[in-house]
Amino acid sequence: MTGLIQFDEKTGVFHLHNQQISYLFAVEEGGLLGHIYFGHRLKDYHGGRAYPRIDRGFSGNLTDISERGYSPDTLLREYSETGFGDYRLPAILIKQENGSQATRFTYEGYRIDKGKPKLEGLPATYALEEDEAETLTVVLVDAVAKLKLSLFYTIYRDRAVITRSCRLENHSDVPVFIDKLASMTLDFTAQPLELISLPGAHVNERQLTRETIRYGQKRLVSRRGTTSHQMNNAAALVSPQTNEFFGEAYGFALVYSGNHAIEIERDQIDQTRVVIGINEEQFSWQLSPKESFQTPEVVMVYSDKGLNAMSQTYHDLVNERLVRSYKHQTRPILVNNWEATYFDFTEDTLRPIVDEAQQLGIEMFVLDDGWFGCRDDDTTSLGDWFVDKKKFPNGLSHFAEYVHSKGLQFGLWVEPEMISVDSELYRNHPDYRLEVPNRSPLLGRQQFVLDLGRKEVRQAVIEQLESLLDQGFIDYIKWDMNRHLSDVYSARLDGQCQGEVFHRYTLGLYEMLEYLTSKYPDVLWEGCSGGGGRFDFGFAYYMPQSWTSDNTDAIARLGIQYGTSLFYPISTITSHVSATPNHQTGRLTPFATRGDVAMSGVLGYELDLTKLTTAEKNLVKEQVEDYKSIRHLVQFGRFSRLMSPFEDNRAAWMFTNADKSEILVFTFMILNHAQQPIPLVTLNGLNTDKCYQNVETKEIITGSELEYLGWYEALSDKDFVSHRYHFKEVKGGDSR
Numbered sequence: 001m002t003g004l005i006q007f008d009e010k011t012g013v014f015h016l017h018n019q020q021i022s023y024l025f026a027v028e029e030g031g032l033l034g035h036i037y038f039g040h041r042l043k044d045y046h047g048g049r050a051y052p053r054i055d056r057g058f059s060g061n062l063t064d065i066s067e068r069g070y071s072p073d074t075l076l077r078e079y080s081e082t083g084f085g086d087y088r089l090p091a092i093l094i095k096q097e098n099g100s101q102a103t104r105f106t107y108e109g110y111r112i113d114k115g116k117p118k119l120e121g122l123p124a125t126y127a128l129e130e131d132e133a134e135t136l137t138v139v140l141v142d143a144v145a146k147l148k149l150s151l152f153y154t155i156y157r158d159r160a161v162i163t164r165s166c167r168l169e170n171h172s173d174v175p176v177f178i179d180k181l182a183s184m185t186l187d188f189t190a191q192p193l194e195l196i197s198l199p200g201a202h203v204n205e206r207q208l209t210r211e212t213i214r215y216g217q218k219r220l221v222s223r224r225g226t227t228s229h230q231m232n233n234a235a236a237l238v239s240p241q242t243n244e245f246f247g248e249a250y251g252f253a254l255v256y257s258g259n260h261a262i263e264i265e266r267d268q269i270d271q272t273r274v275v276i277g278i279n280e281e282q283f284s285w286q287l288s289p290k291e292s293f294q295t296p297e298v299v300m301v302y303s304d305k306g307l308n309a310m311s312q313t314y315h316d317l318v319n320e321r322l323v324r325s326y327k328h329q330t331r332p333i334l335v336n337n338w339e340a341t342y343f344d345f346t347e348d349t350l351r352p353i354v355d356e357a358q359q360l361g362i363e364m365f366v367l368d369d370g371w372f373g374c375r376d377d378d379t380t381s382l383g384d385w386f387v388d389k390k391k392f393p394n395g396l397s398h399f400a401e402y403v404h405s406k407g408l409q410f411g412l413w414v415e416p417e418m419i420s421v422d423s424e425l426y427r428n429h430p431d432y433r434l435e436v437p438n439r440s441p442l443l444g445r446q447q448f449v450l451d452l453g454r455k456e457v458r459q460a461v462i463e464q465l466e467s468l469l470d471q472g473f474i475d476y477i478k479w480d481m482n483r484h485l486s487d488v489y490s491a492r493l494d495g496q497c498q499g500e501v502f503h504r505y506t507l508g509l510y511e512m513l514e515y516l517t518s519k520y521p522d523v524l525w526e527g528c529s530g531g532g533g534r535f536d537f538g539f540a541y542y543m544p545q546s547w548t549s550d551n552t553d554a555i556a557r558l559g560i561q562y563g564t565s566l567f568y569p570i571s572t573i574t575s576h577v578s579a580t581p582n583h584q585t586g587r588l589t590p591f592a593t594r595g596d597v598a599m600s601g602v603l604g605y606e607l608d609l610t611k612l613t614t615a616e617k618n619l620v621k622e623q624v625e626d627y628k629s630i631r632h633l634v635q636f637g638r639f640s641r642l643m644s645p646f647e648d649n650r651a652a653w654m655f656t657n658a659d660k661s662e663i664l665v666f667t668f669m670i671l672n673h674a675q676q677p678i679p680l681v682t683l684n685g686l687n688t689d690k691c692y693q694n695v696e697t698k699e700i701i702t703g704s705e706l707e708y709l710g711w712y713e714a715l716s717d718k719d720f721v722s723h724r725y726h727f728k729e730v731k732g733g734d735s736r
């Protein structure tokens with residue numbers, strides 16, 4: 001293999017490159033690392049972008065250099081620190097014994113390794129073959145504080161991806177406090193940039209938002225102890241002219257499920273800095289002598305072909321080098337009883353739903369909240385992961401056997417991070433919850449959060465889950481989390497270490513997930529947090545799919561799924577057909593539209609199948625049958641967004657397989673209007689020489705017509721209408 005990473009000893013320039021991208025930085029005077037370039041692949045670098053020496057007022061100079069044109073305040077940096085004249089966003093803040101937070105890290109050396117090492121205790125993307133990636137470690141030292149900072153960069157051979165993280169080691173003989181240690185800094189040259197982020201709320205997740213980056217700082221954060229519905233931990237910087245198909249886009253996704261901060265600052269000379277990592281608010285980590293701290297990883301993607309290409313790079317990476325179980329395996333079509341029954345069910349009342357599911361071709365039954373302890377509402381029993389004998393007099397295995405006897409798989413809901421006061425776990429261990437001494441903790445959905453940073457707490461939950469899973473009747477687990485952290489204080493840590501609790505919670509959770517998902521690799525694990533509150537790359541490492549939102553309304557889902565697809569592949573996005581009026585919005589939408597939205601993700605049903613009319617049952621049967629024939633294409637095909645519901649009264653997207661012989665298009669018209677413009681649909685990324693047949697109408701059409709000419713959509717006299725178009729290549733067709 002020709003190397004993917006070069007270091008030029010003479011110029012001090014590092015060049016990470018593959019056929020698609022180049023990433024360049026250099027060791028500058030005084031041992032600072034200066035960022036040079038991240039973008040389209042360069043064949044070589046001959047020094048054309050040396051950072052100019054310009055004397056600027058109030059931008060100080062390093063005493064050991066005393067060159068007035070060279071200032072840490074303006075130089076594009078690889079990793080930003082504080083205290084020595086870089087007044088922009090710092091990536092690192094270390095409180096030292098003398099109280100100072102200033103650090104000055106200088107270059108010490110580097111190494112290049114094949115492959116990609118694991119991050120101890122943290123989820124991360126991986127390399128399977130040694131030759132598919134190279135990892136650069138650049139070592140910086142602060143000689144006064146005796147700290148060593150290693151910056152890690154991995155470049156894949158065939159992807160427009162660079163991953164970054166760093167590790168701090170304390171080589172002094174006194175403890176220091178890490179007040180901030182971001183995973184990365186990336187500085188952009190002076191240029192207009194826009195930020196695309198995914199803010200939201202419970203039942204309104206990942207609402208794609210685009211704004212101009214102006215002077216000052218912008219922070220996209222979570223302080224909730226988890227990724228949150230409110231602000232996802234992935235974002236993109238784009239040129240103003242970038243759209244789905246054209247233009248430059250830089251994506252950033254943090255592989256982490258705790259508090260995050262994506263910080264952006266446009267400086268005095270229009271350069272933009274991005275710093276991403278663990279949110280430093282309420283964070284402080286005591287690093288004792290000889291100890292080290294590893295940050296989570298950031299996955300950076302570059303595209304010069306618009307947002308779809310950026311997303312597709314992420315989709316491939318997640319499917320191929322982040323997800324570990326059920327990799328490339330299509331997912332069963334399930335029915336979940338939550339919106340069908342809520343807490344009100346018994347084995348006897350559930351059986352007819354199972355029977356109906358079997359009739360309709362559904363492949364799995366998921367038993368949601370309410371099966372354990374004595375949980376008839378949300379006030380009780382979290383922490384008691386044993387069956388409610390009132391609802392299942394013959395035990396859970398008996399019901400699971402029934403489900404299996406019908407040829408369906410059996411799935412189960414759990415919420416292992418939580419505790420109800422009315423539970424055996426709480427009665428035996430009232431100190432297991434997060435709680436600040438002498439203060440009454442905040443209730444969230446009537447429940448409290450377990451202190452997962454403590455081993456004995458994790459163990460108490462793991463043992464219960466093992467005793468369920470060891471029985472072998474569970475094929476799927478939905479791992480839920482229905483409130484955010486508050487009262488973040490651990491009974492097991494000293495006062496000066498309470499700033500560690502948030503991160504220790506996440507590390508403890510990851511340890512549990514690593515243990516359980518490795519012990520039960522055949523179980524299909526689905527992440528969930530009140531819907532899509534923990535939709536992130538960290539969770540995807542353990543759980544290959546995630547409940548996208550508690551909002552099952554088809555029209556609301558257009559935006560939620562569109563926004564989610566910016567970073568996350570369709571294989572991770574679960575989507576269910578639910579009843580009307582919709583339980584979250586009260587909206588009435590056609591059954592077919594609900595089907596088309598849900599079939600654009602990992603399909604499931606979330607309604608009482610026994611209450612459907614015969615016509616609706618026939619529709620379900622058809623949808624299930626159709627989905628089985630297209631699900632590989634949907635879940636693992638190339639997904640492209642065509643029309644955004646955030647910009648228009650319409651939405652459209654398409655799926656193509658690897659050789660472009662099959663195309664599936666979904667279009668949605670949201671509201672009907674009088675004198676509606678006639679929507680035109682054109683496709684993207686096809687092989688324009690191929691000839692296709694519309695599977696339904698049997699019409700023949702060329703790829704060039706689909707891509708450039710398109711077709712007029714039939715107008716409808718209704719709101720909320722969807723269409724599905726399925727094309728397959730015809731060999732030897734007339735392509736003139």
Ligand code: GLA
Nearest residue numbers: 338368369528529530531550
């Ligand atoms: C969360 C989930 C729902 C459902 C309920 C049960 O809100 O997102 O799908 O499981 O919990 O309490």
